[in-house]
Amino acid sequence: MVNTITIGQYVPAESIIHELDPRTKIGAVTLLIVALFLVNSFTGYGLITGFLGVAILLSGLPVRFVMRSIRPLVIIIIFTFILNIFMTPGKTLLLLGPLQVTDTGLYRGTFMSIRLVLLILATSLLTLTTSPIRLTDGVERILAPFKRVGVPAHELAMMMTIALRFIPTLLEETDRIMKAQMARGADFESGNLVGRAKNLVPLLVPLFISAFRRADELATAMEARCYRGDEGRTKLTQLVVRRVDVVALLATVAFLTGTVIWFRV
């Protein structure tokens, strides 16, 4: 059960998309998300899908592999679709007992689902083609100008790094505690929702205690290695903006601005 969770599933490869500066990619994805919320027509979404498709092809990753990232969120997409179909007022197309399917409902449901799918694909492409280190470096550098107004850019990036570093460790530990508690007769699989939630207590308590102990030891180890925030800190890997980054970002801005202006109702 525990092994099915993957976060930041980076796939190393050599492609234009992989080699773009993480800031370029984060910027492009942010713009794309904004565009998805501004564009208001299927034709516009079609264009954005095409744009994303080109990016996926350029990344050299198998299209089916990228599509798989939708799977964990299928339920949410279906839920959104159904909710929109039934809850939007409009001309009734179909009556199912007390529920009615309306034409605007059908339209909005489809529209929202496509929006979600595109959102997931765009962000997945980012994490699939960017290593966690470059991603956190990118976030840190993007936020750096806002340090003056009190945004803890370095601390946020450090937290991301440590979280990514410890996710596998804590998952392993969860698995171990689960097995230990099951050996003592704990039951994590049967019962209703409330019962199951209650059964999680003997799992969560040791897990939390251990996580706090780890945090404490890690902090000591970091201090022993002279960690004192980002004051006077240098980096092993440097981020360099190349011409391809400028071109990619300009192309994205041009394309998305065009689409938004044209297809915004």
Place this chain on the structure above:
Amino acid sequence: MIRVEGLTHVYQTRQGQELKAVDGVDLNIAPGEFVAIIGHNGSGKSTLAKHFNALLTPTSGRVWVAGISTSDAGRLWEIRQKVGMVFQNPDNQIVATTVEEDAAFGPENLGVAPAEIRRRVDEALQAVGMEEYARHAPHLLSGGQKQRVAIAGVLAMRPACIVLDEPTAMLDPVGREEVLGTIKRLNRDEGITVVLITHFMEEAVEAGRVIVMENGRIVMDGKPKEVFSQVRRLKELHLDVPPITELAQSLAREGVPVTPDTLTVEEMVQQLLGN
């Protein structure tokens, strides 16, 4: 390298009681020495070690590292650069998501230039034999490998001394062998001062000097042969004696011509064959 004078450290327990973890310790560790500190749980060995890089500061007494007093808060980072520390749990001291990024963590904190960090990271990983794993994720490594990465992380800061606080306690025998071999090589080839806190007597035997602690005090201090030949004294302190030494002593009592301070199997074999 490290000089300790009249060091006492008092902990405040949660019940508000005062607990003397280290009680009037005087100690001198010379550059290039390989010192093992043994003693059972609660003997104060870990607390003493934490004073060597100013993770703790003395309640009373003084500790000098390369001539700098650890109570001098202004030179804290200098001290921590000079004395690196490796801890027991390999998982809880690796910060970054790849091996090389973790080795770079120390020099990054010191503000070393990127090209120089690269050089140091490569050297440090080579010194512990982990250069092939530079881009691996730490959670996929074995315990011994993780601990070697932790040592590399310390080495990249170019310390003069490494303090290891029970670095092999959570490892399997293979991992223990890897880590101990690495420590010995660093001491011998790089001339790095090593302070190894351990409760494995087979490891202490490898050191050039063994210090035994009990109730926050140093009760024995000498060459491994001098310390481990005092079997009765060690047993009084509830410490193990290397099995081979115990055997040598029994044999010696029975009139077999072996010296009672035999520490390793090889030594025993040589003596028996020699006769």
